[in-house]
Amino acid sequence: MTGLGRNPVITLLAATGIVGSLFFADGVVASETGGDPEKGTKVFARECGTCHKVGPEARNGIGPHLNGLFGRRAGSLEGFRYSKAMREAGENGLVWEFETLDLFIENPRSVVKGTRMSYRGLKDADKRRHLLAFLRQFSDNPRDIPEAAPTLPEGPGFQVPESVLKMEGDPAYGEYLASECFTCHSKDGSDNGISPIIGWPPEDFVVALYAYKTGYRKHPVMEMIARSLGDEEIAALAAYLATLQPSE
Amino acid sequence: MTINRRHFLGAAAATAAVAGAPAIAGQAKPKVVVIGGGPGGATVARYVAKDSKGAIDVTLVEPTRKYYTCFFSNLYLGGLRDLASIGHTYGNLAAKYGINIVHDYAVGVDRDKKTVTLASGSVLPYDRLVLSPGIDFIKGSVPGWDVSAQNEMPHAYKAGSQTELLRAQIDAMPKGGVFAMVAPPNPYRCPPGPYERVSMVAFRLKQINPTAKIMIFDPKPKFSKMALFQEGWQNHYSGMIEWIGPDFGGDKVEVRPDAMEVVVDGEVNKVDVCNVIPAMRNGRICDIAGVSDGRWSPVVPATLQSRMDENIHVLGDSAAQGDMPKSGFSANSQAKVCAMAIRHALLGDKAFPPKFANTCWSALAECDGVKVGATYKATPEKIAKVTGFISKTGEPADVRCQTYKEAWGWYDSITQDMFG
Numbered sequence: 001m002t003g004l005g006r007n008p009v010i011t012l013l014a015a016t017g018i019v020g021s022l023f024f025a026d027g028v029v030a031s032e033t034g035g036d037p038e039k040g041t042k043v044f045a046r047e048c049g050t051c052h053k054v055g056p057e058a059r060n061g062i063g064p065h066l067n068g069l070f071g072r073r074a075g076s077l078e079g080f081r082y083s084k085a086m087r088e089a090g091e092n093g094l095v096w097e098f099e100t101l102d103l104f105i106e107n108p109r110s111v112v113k114g115t116r117m118s119y120r121g122l123k124d125a126d127k128r129r130h131l132l133a134f135l136r137q138f139s140d141n142p143r144d145i146p147e148a149a150p151t152l153p154e155g156p157g158f159q160v161p162e163s164v165l166k167m168e169g170d171p172a173y174g175e176y177l178a179s180e181c182f183t184c185h186s187k188d189g190s191d192n193g194i195s196p197i198i199g200w201p202p203e204d205f206v207v208a209l210y211a212y213k214t215g216y217r218k219h220p221v222m223e224m225i226a227r228s229l230g231d232e233e234i235a236a237l238a239a240y241l242a243t244l245q246p247s248e
Numbered sequence: 249m250t251i252n253r254r255h256f257l258g259a260a261a262a263t264a265a266v267a268g269a270p271a272i273a274g275q276a277k278p279k280v281v282v283i284g285g286g287p288g289g290a291t292v293a294r295y296v297a298k299d300s301k302g303a304i305d306v307t308l309v310e311p312t313r314k315y316y317t318c319f320f321s322n323l324y325l326g327g328l329r330d331l332a333s334i335g336h337t338y339g340n341l342a343a344k345y346g347i348n349i350v351h352d353y354a355v356g357v358d359r360d361k362k363t364v365t366l367a368s369g370s371v372l373p374y375d376r377l378v379l380s381p382g383i384d385f386i387k388g389s390v391p392g393w394d395v396s397a398q399n400e401m402p403h404a405y406k407a408g409s410q411t412e413l414l415r416a417q418i419d420a421m422p423k424g425g426v427f428a429m430v431a432p433p434n435p436y437r438c439p440p441g442p443y444e445r446v447s448m449v450a451f452r453l454k455q456i457n458p459t460a461k462i463m464i465f466d467p468k469p470k471f472s473k474m475a476l477f478q479e480g481w482q483n484h485y486s487g488m489i490e491w492i493g494p495d496f497g498g499d500k501v502e503v504r505p506d507a508m509e510v511v512v513d514g515e516v517n518k519v520d521v522c523n524v525i526p527a528m529r530n531g532r533i534c535d536i537a538g539v540s541d542g543r544w545s546p547v548v549p550a551t552l553q554s555r556m557d558e559n560i561h562v563l564g565d566s567a568a569q570g571d572m573p574k575s576g577f578s579a580n581s582q583a584k585v586c587a588m589a590i591r592h593a594l595l596g597d598k599a600f601p602p603k604f605a606n607t608c609w610s611a612l613a614e615c616d617g618v619k620v621g622a623t624y625k626a627t628p629e630k631i632a633k634v635t636g637f638i639s640k641t642g643e644p645a646d647v648r649c650q651t652y653k654e655a656w657g658w659y660d661s662i663t664q665d666m667f668g
Contacts, residue, residue, distance in 0.1 A: 034632070142571040142633040144434040145472050146608060147620045151571050152632035 034098070034152045035126075040134025043127045047119075054138050063117065070139035071149035072096050074112070085114030098153035101135075102128055129153075160210045165203055167235035174240025177233055180225075181241075189246025199245050202238035209234050277305045278594040281364050281374040283354045283533055285310030285338060287317075288380030288564030288579035290666040295587035297345040303595055307348040307372055308341065309364070316407035318438065319576045320659050323611055325404075325415050326448030327455070334407065340668035357537035359557055376590050379539070379554075380563040380579065381531025382406070383437050386543070389527035390430055391502040392511075400505035401522040404445075405437065417521045418449055424459040425520035428510050430501055431466040432525045435544075437565050437574045439472035440620070442525055444610040447477065450485040451613050462489045463519070465512060467499035472573075473610060473620055479641045480612030530566035544568035549626035550602050551589035552582055561586050570630025571622075578606045580662055585626075602626050609655035616645070617652030 044054070051063035058065040064080040074090035075082040089112045094100060104111040105128050107121040122128050132153075140148035181197060189196045197205070211217035212226035229237070282293045285308055293308040314335045323329040341347045350372075356365035357377065364372045385403065387394060393401060404414040418427065427449055431442045446462055453460040462485075471477075481489045492498045497513030503524060504510075510517045529543035539545045539554040545562040546555040547569050554560040563586055564579030572578040585602040592599035607621035622636030639651060 034627070140470070141434070142622065142636075143573055144439055145470065146439055146573045146606065146622060147472065147636060147638040148633075150622075150633040150635060151630075152625070152627065152634055 034136075035129030035131070035133030037130070037133040037137055039127075040130035040132070043122075043131040044134050047122055047127075047131070051117075054135065058138075066135055067138045068140065069096050069101075070098075070136055072139075074100075083112075083114060083116040085112050086116070097149055098132055098136075101132055102153070105131065160207055161231075164210075164231045164235065165206055167231065169202065169232075169235030169237065169239030171236070171240040171243060173233070174236035174238070177229075177237050178240055181237070184221075187244075189244070196246065198241050200238075200242060202235075202242045205238040205241060206234055209237075277303060278375040279305045279307070279373055280376045280378065280590060280594070281372050282306065282308045282378040282380065283310075283364070284380035284382060284531070284564075285312070285315055285349075286380060286382055286564065286579065287576035287662065287666055288382075288583045289378065290315075290338075290341065291580045291583035292378050292380065292561075292563060292587050292590075293347050294341055294345055294666065294668055295584055296590055297341075297347050299587065299597070300591055300595060302346060304591070305348075306345075307350060308338065309350045309352060309354050309366065309372070310338065311351060311353050312408070313337065313351055314408075316411065317576065317659075317663065318405070318407045318441070319662075321404070321407040321411045322441070322445045322448040324411060325418065325445060326451040326611070326614075328448070328451075328611070328614060331412060336663055336667045338667065344668050354533050355536070357533070357560075359538065359560070362559060374559070375594060376559055376561065377537070378561045378563060378586065378590075379531070379534055379537060379545070379566060380583070381533050381566055383528040383565045383574070384531050385526040386529050389433075390524050393430075393503050393505065393524045393526065397503075397505035397524075400508070401503060401524045403525055404523060405441075405525050405528075414521070414523060418452055419456065421453070421457055421460055421520045423457055424461070425457070426518070427453070427460060427462045428517065428519040428522045429462070429464045430503065430510070430522070430524045430526075431464055431468065431471075431498075433467045433499075433527050435574060436525070436528045438608070439573050439575075440477075440608050440610045443471060443473065443477045444612075445523070446489060447480060447484075447610070447612045450481065450488050451611075453488070454485060460488070463510075463517065464489070464491045465498045465501045465510065466491060466493050467501075469493055469495070472608070473618060473638065475641050476618045476639055477610075477612070480616060480618070484613045484616070528565075530562075534562065534566050541568065549629070549631045550585070552586040553589070561590070570624075571633040572604060572606055572624055572631050573608065575606055575608055576662065577608065578604070580665060581605050604631055607658070609651065609658065611652060611655065612648075615649040615652050617648055617655050618643075619651055619655070 051061060052066050053059060053061055054066040058067055060080045064077045072095065074094040074096060075086035076090050105122050108115050108117050108119055136151055142148040142151060184194050185197045186192045189198045209226045209229065212219065212222040215223055280296050282289045289308060289310065293306050296304055297306045314337055317334045320329055320334050324331050324334060338349045342349045350366065353367040354364050355367050362374050364374060364377065366372065385395065398410065399413065402410045402414045404410040421427065429442060429446060446464055450462055492512065500513040502511040503522060508519055508522065510519055510522060530540055530545050534540045534545045537560060539556045539560055539562060545566050545568060547553060547562050547567045548555060549569055552561045552563055552567065554562050563582045565574040567582070581604045585604065588599050591597040604624040607619055609617055609619045611617050618639035620638040622633050624631045624633050
């Protein structure tokens with residue numbers, strides 16, 4: 001794992017990195033707006049429109065229609081035949097929101113392995129933002145249905161303390177702790193159905209574990225494991241796992 | 249009233265730093281006039297007066313001497329609160345915070361001269377004007393109904409005598425009679441309100457008239473907390489409530505107040521009580537002030553300033569602000585942000601990044617409550633929902649009872665926050 005682009009959490013952080021709001025003296029707040037729906041119209045037409053329809057007249061086609069998408073459980077639209085993988089993802093708790101859609105559209109198979117949607121993914125974070133702002137217009141309005149999905153990405157719903165990111169982990173301690181990881185994750189960096197974890201830049205690893213720790217990234221086992229780890233332990237694991245390189 | 253050192257210095261600094269605050273240049277205190285004494289208006293008046301410690305002259309214009317909150321008026325319909333317990337006066341705002349309370353109607357706004365004219369003829373000058381008039385009804389939105397029919401078919405969507413009338417009509421229903429509600433289209437005040445009302449009417453009827461029926465005619469295919477209400481109606485009032493959505497003509501309703509009939513897609517229904525909740529728009533004073541765009545008043549999200557006049561703020565139900573539902577909680581939340589923005593503009597007090605929140609509790613029955621809530625933030629375009637929660641269907645009774653009690657606690661707190 002080399003580039004940041006491979007790690008969805010990190011990419012997401014980059015995509016929404018402007019979330020922090022600036023406060024000006026005249027009391028006006030400039031903040032992240034979550035994309036321009038007009039620009040998103042074009043992205044939709046080019047990237048999605050062949051298979052997906054959206055709007056008052058939209059029906060299921062090659063892909064499911066996208067009305068009421070936000071807040072919907074994955075694979076749950078009646079009358080559409082989803083892949084088994086998509087149905088299972090929904091049953092396991094995947095709900096379409098800005099964050100999950102952003103990850104999915106960036107790299108569909110990294111989020112729902114085995115999805116039938118044959119789409120390579122959209123790497124441009126800005127285009128995804130515009131696309132999602134466009135699609136959000138076709139789901140319930142929170143003014144009228146207060147429980148409707150948010151209309152603005154929450155941004156990284158977790159924060160990694162600067163001190164933890166800077167922490168120098170002890171690789172020897174990490175090696176000892178990693179024995180627990182390799183019960184499930186492959187030691188040689190191959191994808192055995194469970195994401196490989198070796199050779200990551202330490203910072204990426206720390207962020208990923210914090211994402212689980214705070215429940216921002218969903219996985220029952222990883223959330224539990226991450227919560228059991230203290231900062232020093234996470235830093236140690238990050239330091240050790242970074243020293244391992246995938247075998248070719 | 250004395251000006252303390254902090255505010256004196258603040259004001260002096262503001263004179264230097266803030267352009268367009270002419271009142272500060274002279275000796276006169278800056279003036280804020282607030283129109284409407286509900287959750288938006290009462291709160292903003294109280295916070296500006298309290299936090300400026302007398303450095304701003306605040307006048308609150310509200311026609312009624314006793315204000316009945318719309319929130320919890322459904323519990324009165326259900327027999328769970330008495331009317332007196334949801335009535336409030338403005339005595340504390342005058343006595344404790346030095347707010348000038350004027351019981352009158354605002355009938356004119358001169359934006360160039362920055363004055364408000366009252367029905368009595370008095371003219372109030374302002375540096376900042378806050379409009380928080382709640383809602384008005386759209387004429388003709390329910391064919392056959394206008395305000396002259398409100399005694400036969402009450403709206404009870406502004407609390408007080410209308411609520412009292414509706415309750416009396418419910419109590420006087422013949423055995424096995426029919427209560428009808430014509431529900432409003434979006435957007436309207438208090439999204440779960442009509443459905444909580446149905447729950448509370450059912451709660452009342454179950455005790456005094458258990459064979460009575462309730463019909464809801466709704467132009468909307470979906471409403472807030474729909475699954476929770478439907479579950480609650482099934483649990484508590486099985487067979488009593490029928491909801492007729494647009495698929496069955498709920499959007500094609502005409503009423504005949506003299507005959508007590510509701511005509512649904514051509515079919516005549518004889519009813520005993522008919523609660524008509526018409527389509528809504530901003531309060532008329534917004535049009536008078538020229539700060540409406542269509543039916544609502546667009547505002548700058550971070551300060552609640554009108555997009556059309558920076559010296560006017562619009563709060564609560566009348567504001568087109570984005571994602572916040574029109575609710576007392578929302579208006580109260582917006583009022584605090586607005587008060588801060590006003591003090592910042594007039595005194596140079598520090599303004600913090602605005603934060604907004606809303607929670608709507610609804611009673612399904614005695615000791616069975618559900619809630620929906622969210623937090624919001626200001627973007628340049630709108631107040632945007634960031635995150636939220638909602639009660640789950642199938643929750644255990646103790647959780648529901650706790651939610652119900654929590655709402656009562658909230659009522660005490662927010663009315664304290666409004667009226668001091």
